Amino acid sequence: MPESIPAPLVIDALKDTFKEARAALAAEGWRNPTSPYLGWILSVPDTHQKTVLAALDKEDTIKTVTCATEDEACTIAAGLHLGGEPVVLMIQHAGLYASVNTLRGVSMDGKIPVFYMIGLLSREKDKDPKESRHSMVRFAEPLLDTFSVPHARLEGPNDVHLIPEYYRLSRQRKGPAAVLVGLETT
Amino acid sequence: MAMKPEDVLKVIAAHRGEAICVPTMTTGPAWREMQPEDFSVGCVGFMGGASSLGLGLALARPERRVVVFDGDGSLLMQLGSLATIAGARPRNLIHLLFKNGVYHTSGSQEIPGGLVVDFVTMAKGAGYKTTLQIGDLEEFKRRFPKMLTEEGPIFAELITTLADKTPMTDRRGVPFDQQAGKLREKLLGAQR
Ligand SMILES: Cc1ncc(C[n+]2csc(CCOP(=O)(O)OP(=O)(O)O)c2C)c(N)n1
Ligand SMILES: [Mg+2]
Numbered sequence: 528m529p530e531s532i533p534a535p536l537v538i539d540a541l542k543d544t545f546k547e548a549r550a551a552l553a554a555e556g557w558r559n560p561t562s563p564y565l566g567w568i569l570s571v572p573d574t575h576q577k578t579v580l581a582a583l584d585k586e587d588t589i590k591t592v593t594c595a596t597e598d599e600a601c602t603i604a605a606g607l608h609l610g611g612e613p614v615v616l617m618i619q620h621a622g623l624y625a626s627v628n629t630l631r632g633v634s635m636d637g638k639i640p641v642f643y644m645i646g647l648l649s650r651e652k653d654k655d656p657k658e659s660r661h662s663m664v665r666f667a668e669p670l671l672d673t674f675s676v677p678h679a680r681l682e683g684p685n686d687v688h689l690i691p692e693y694y695r696l697s698r699q700r701k702g703p704a705a706v707l708v709g710l711e712t713t
Numbered sequence: 714m715a716m717k718p719e720d721v722l723k724v725i726a727a728h729r730g731e732a733i734c735v736p737t738m739t740t741g742p743a744w745r746e747m748q749p750e751d752f753s754v755g756c757v758g759f760m761g762g763a764s765s766l767g768l769g770l771a772l773a774r775p776e777r778r779v780v781v782f783d784g785d786g787s788l789l790m791q792l793g794s795l796a797t798i799a800g801a802r803p804r805n806l807i808h809l810l811f812k813n814g815v816y817h818t819s820g821s822q823e824i825p826g827g828l829v830v831d832f833v834t835m836a837k838g839a840g841y842k843t844t845l846q847i848g849d850l851e852e853f854k855r856r857f858p859k860m861l862t863e864e865g866p867i868f869a870e871l872i873t874t875l876a877d878k879t880p881m882t883d884r885r886g887v888p889f890d891q892q893a894g895k896l897r898e899k900l901l902g903a904q905r
Contacts (some may be wrong), residue, residue: 532892536839546796550737556901557901557904558904559767559904561773561774561775561776562772562773562775567772592797592801593770593791593799593800594765594797595790595793595794595796596793598759598761598762598765598791599762599765599768599791599793599797602759602762602765602769603765603766603768603769603772605766605769605893606765606768606773607770607772607773608773608891608897609896609900610769610772610773610896610897611768611773611774611900614769614894629759629762631758631888632758632762632889633730633758633762633766636758636888636889636890637889637890637893637896639893656888660849695856702715706816709795
């Protein structure tokens with residue numbers, strides 16, 4: 528059975544992700560970051576991850592920019608990456624569906640790493656997402672598969688290590704990678 | 714009154730200094746000829762994304778100016794980016810809108826509303842620091858150098874005629890991934 532993940536665990540995983548990302552950027556030659564932040568979150572508010580967004584509001588070390596659309600979020604992430612800054616997208620499944628042309632054109636064809644955290648709002652606790660009553664939940668993984676986007680499920684507190692792992696994977700593959708947040712965070 | 718887009722680009726090329734330029738659609742071919750090797754990244758394959766790409770670059774490199782050359786049809790496709798940009802308050806972003814009233818690249822179909830659409834009011838309403846309309850080249854020559862030092866985000870609607878070339882009539886454009894990779898390398902190498 529999936530479990531909810533407490534927000535502080537996600538925040539810690541994000542900080543670890545950004546610290547590792549900064550070290551990798553420094554090794555590449557990016558020195559003296561011009562921004563005072565560990566990293567950037569680009570968010571189109573996801574109901575499923577709202578406790579994480581609330582906790583991020585109180586975090587001075589991570590800068591959250593709220594975007595009007597997921598198309599923008601993906602493309603702003605590309606701009607930040609080209610300028611040597613680390614960035615994570617937080618969106619919901621509906622936003623993934625809304626922005627597939629940008630995922631394809633910017634991240635895949637552009638060979639630009641973009642790491643997504645995607646909330647599966649309405650995912651039933653006792654069902655595999657593929658068997659969900661809700662098309663929003665059901666089609667997320669098949670869609671990512673169609674585009675060959677690597678993805679993993681965050682099904683409980685023990686899975687937060689997948690956040691830095693899939694971030695790293697997006698960098699290695701120079702393209703998109705995603706984790707799917709199974710249950711609403713607490 | 715309207716300006717030739719190529720004339721506008723020449724003024725930008727003369728004054729941009731170290732600014733990053735983000736052309737899209739019909740500004741692409743002419744810009745490539747004028748500034749082939751410089752800090753630029755042309756948006757190809759994700760219509761509407763130029764303003765957001767410019768915002769990301771501006772946030773990442775606050776020490777540099779970023780100048781977006783947007784299309785009117787393109788901006789309509791991601792109009793919400795006006796509010797996202799204004800909300801993020803990039804002091805170093807200049808958003809130039811090449812307003813020709815049509816989707817020139819796809820065959821010059823009129824955009825919804827045509828030339829009546831008032832992007833200056835939209836950008837002002839979204840909260841840009843400065844918004845203006847320019848239809849005269851002499852005025853652009855006077856005004857553009859100042860934009861490079863003023864606090865942004867700045868939005869300028871440029872009333873233009875049709876460009877001589879479009880990405881469809883001149884297909885020598887470099888794929889986005891190559892342009893993006895090159896810009897990142899250049900920014901990495903140019904750090905102070
Ligand atoms: C998502 C999407 N829909 C439609 C198109 C087709 N299309 C290619 S260029 C273009 C027109 C661009 O117009 P504008 O932004 O005003 O630039 P201009 O060509 O006038 O400089 C359109 C509609 C596209 N490239 N992408
Ligand atoms: Mg146009």
